[in-house]
Amino acid sequence: MGWFKRLKDGIQTATKNKKEAPDGLWNKCKRCKKASTIKELKENFYKCTSCDYHVRIGSHDYFDLLFDGKYTELFSNIYAKDFLEFTDLKPYHTRLEQAREKTDLVDSMTVAEGKVNRRPLVIAAMDFSFIGGSMGSVMGQKISLAVDHCLDKRIPLMIISKSGGARMMESAFSLMQMAKTSVKLSQMAKAGVPYFSFLTDPTTGGVTASFAMLGDVNFAEPEALIGFAGPRVIKETIKKDLPEGFQTSEFLLDHGFLDFIVNRKDLKTRIGDLLHLFTPNSVPSEKVSA
Amino acid sequence: MVFLEFEKPLESLYEKLEKIKQVGEDGDIDVSQMVSELEDKIKQTRKEIYSSLTGWQKVQLSRHPERPYCLYYIENMCKKFVELHGDRYFNDDKAIVGGIGNIDGQTVVIMGHQKGVNTKMRQYRNFGMANPEGYRKALRLMKLAERFNYPVVCLIDTPGAYPGIEAEERGQAEAIARNLIEMAQLKVPILCYVIGEGASGGAIGIGLGDKIFMMENTWYSVISPESCSSILWRSWDYKEKAAEALKLTPEHMHGFGLIDGILKEPLGGAHTAPMDMVKSLKRHIKKELAPLVEMSVEDRINARIDKYNSIGEYDVRSVAVNENAVAK
Ligand SMILES: [Zn+2]
Numbered sequence: 001m002g003w004f005k006r007l008k009d010g011i012q013t014a015t016k017n018k019k020e021a022p023d024g025l026w027n028k029c030k031r032c033k034k035a036s037t038i039k040e041l042k043e044n045f046y047k048c049t050s051c052d053y054h055v056r057i058g059s060h061d062y063f064d065l066l067f068d069g070k071y072t073e074l075f076s077n078i079y080a081k082d083f084l085e086f087t088d089l090k091p092y093h094t095r096l097e098q099a100r101e102k103t104d105l106v107d108s109m110t111v112a113e114g115k116v117n118r119r120p121l122v123i124a125a126m127d128f129s130f131i132g133g134s135m136g137s138v139m140g141q142k143i144s145l146a147v148d149h150c151l152d153k154r155i156p157l158m159i160i161s162k163s164g165g166a167r168m169m170e171s172a173f174s175l176m177q178m179a180k181t182s183v184k185l186s187q188m189a190k191a192g193v194p195y196f197s198f199l200t201d202p203t204t205g206g207v208t209a210s211f212a213m214l215g216d217v218n219f220a221e222p223e224a225l226i227g228f229a230g231p232r233v234i235k236e237t238i239k240k241d242l243p244e245g246f247q248t249s250e251f252l253l254d255h256g257f258l259d260f261i262v263n264r265k266d267l268k269t270r271i272g273d274l275l276h277l278f279t280p281n282s283v284p285s286e287k288v289s290a
Numbered sequence: 291m292v293f294l295e296f297e298k299p300l301e302s303l304y305e306k307l308e309k310i311k312q313v314g315e316d317g318d319i320d321v322s323q324m325v326s327e328l329e330d331k332i333k334q335t336r337k338e339i340y341s342s343l344t345g346w347q348k349v350q351l352s353r354h355p356e357r358p359y360c361l362y363y364i365e366n367m368c369k370k371f372v373e374l375h376g377d378r379y380f381n382d383d384k385a386i387v388g389g390i391g392n393i394d395g396q397t398v399v400i401m402g403h404q405k406g407v408n409t410k411m412r413q414y415r416n417f418g419m420a421n422p423e424g425y426r427k428a429l430r431l432m433k434l435a436e437r438f439n440y441p442v443v444c445l446i447d448t449p450g451a452y453p454g455i456e457a458e459e460r461g462q463a464e465a466i467a468r469n470l471i472e473m474a475q476l477k478v479p480i481l482c483y484v485i486g487e488g489a490s491g492g493a494i495g496i497g498l499g500d501k502i503f504m505m506e507n508t509w510y511s512v513i514s515p516e517s518c519s520s521i522l523w524r525s526w527d528y529k530e531k532a533a534e535a536l537k538l539t540p541e542h543m544h545g546f547g548l549i550d551g552i553l554k555e556p557l558g559g560a561h562t563a564p565m566d567m568v569k570s571l572k573r574h575i576k577k578e579l580a581p582l583v584e585m586s587v588e589d590r591i592n593a594r595i596d597k598y599n600s601i602g603e604y605d606v607r608s609v610a611v612n613e614n615a616v617a618k
Binding site for chain 2: 076077078079080081083084086087088089137138140141144166168170171172173174175176177178179180182183184185186187189190205206208209210211212213214227228229233234237238240242243246247251255256257
């Protein structure tokens with residue numbers, strides 16, 4: 001959500017800023033079709049109370065789940081523009097305006113800095129609701145700035161991927177963001193600042209084929225769709241049905257491309273553990289007392 | 291000769307020319323005047339057609355069945371060339387080839403996507419669509435180049451990385467991503483040339499370098515015009531429109547500052563005078579490598595990182611409040 005809107009609403013801290021869904025509303029599970037209230041869903045980490053299906057959530061939901069209370073949004077002043085004047089069924093600039101209006105977001109990626117179990121972490125998270133979480137110049141630049149920020153302060157970076165891939169309306173510029181984010185991550189690796197890649201449903205295309213696969217640790221939510229080519233494209237190419245469970249988190253774990261799969265209820269603990277192990281000295285008070 | 295749709299006026303002129311030549315041979319008549327007139331006409335027509343190619347026409351030319359492919363350039367540019375096979379993990383991908391060669395006294399590690407020259411070979415080469423092993427072989431060769439301090443040259447010509455079940459099982463995405471982060475820090479110079487099709491992740495998987503060039507009748511895009519049409523227009527019928535909208539020609543790419551230059555092709559395309567194209571590519575590689583070789587490793591890698599880090603078009607809007615004052 002943009003800063004102007006937040007101020008207009010008179011809300012002072014970022015954690016309270018996202019659009020709250022009314023708690024009394026009912027949600028019908030996409031998978032098992034059983035209903036639960038939004039309140040129940042929220043209390044269950046946005047997972048179906050019957051079948052544990054992980055409902056797709058947005059960047060601010062993850063920030064709320066993970067950060068110890070408050071967090072600071074970074075680089076929120078970077079906006080996409082329709083510099084190619086790209087028009088398919090509608091002009092790109094119209095798509096952008098509609099997406100901003102619909103989602104109250106600036107673009108498909110939001111970056112925030114905060115603490116997870118008292119240890120600093122920068123999280124760059126995607127919103128699928130904003131043009132399919134697509135990667136354009138804004139996402140590339142936000143990741144680039146986040147890397148600089150993390151290098152400067154020696155804070156680990158976590159990227160939460162949830163994207164259909166490149167933003168076609170930015171053509172080769174979106175393709176080049178794969179290279180841009182990769183050269184920046186090479187600096188993280190060289191400097192020995194940890195980078196965690198967290199893949200959620202769905203992560204495909206150029207996002208998977210660049211930073212999402214390049215974590216020091218790669219992990220995913222259960223049953224997320226993760227792949228390079230989309231299932232429809234593969235099916236059309238090989239003219240065969242795809243095997244059961246193809247391109248799921250479990251499939252990737254089994255084939256050696258993920259370190260582990262984590263249930264959303266354990267996510268904060270697991271990330272806290274990673275931070276503890278990778279950045280043991282990042283809690284000053286602990287050092288003093290020990 | 292194979293004529294593309296937009297070359298139809300040429301085809302009929304060539305047919306006429308053949309007929310007249312035949313008449314000359316059969317009837318012992320002097321047709322030299324008519325022949326030279328027709329040849330002038332052909333030249334003129336070709337100039338007209340090629341002076342204003344659309345995006346879609348360039349896409350068609352880049353896929354011309356007679357167009358020279360990667361190995362043709364390598365074998366004709368290098369005095370000596372030894373092809374090196376396999377990724378050392380799984381198998382030898384046939385859609386990406388590479389090896390060690392010698393261009394006018396300079397040893398280089400040179401590689402690229404390879405398409406087949408006939409129906410059988412096109413299958414064998416998987417139409418230039420690499421599996422993960424292709425990208426891993428390419429990386430192995432780049433690491434070899436780094437070990438012996440030889441520059442790397444990559445020739446790009448692919449309709450995309452292969453979208454198949456096995457490709458996903460063996461980590462197509464990881465293979466491309468790994469190449470990108472490794473190429474970012476590779477200690478030796480990397481020169482990249484789009485010599486045909488530059489489609490998406492499959493192209494950039496061996497396309498991150500110090501300098502990127504495109505031949506005149508090629509394209510580079512995040513997606514093929516056909517797929518773009520099917521996704522954004524929800525129909526396969528808008529490929530021409532998509533090709534225009536994607537602004538995928540070398541002229542566009544150079545205008546955006548996304549590539550470093552364009553290699554002129556012989557009039558009518560590289561396939562009309564392939565050895566001329568070989569010579570011109572060879573000259574270009576020599577010229578471009580010289581200053582890159584001179585740079586220190588650190589400067590070269592930093593320049594490479596800056597080059598990619600500067601890519602992107604966006605607005606930076608002023609924020610009315612100090613962010614720190616709001617949160618925390
Ligand atoms: Zn359910």
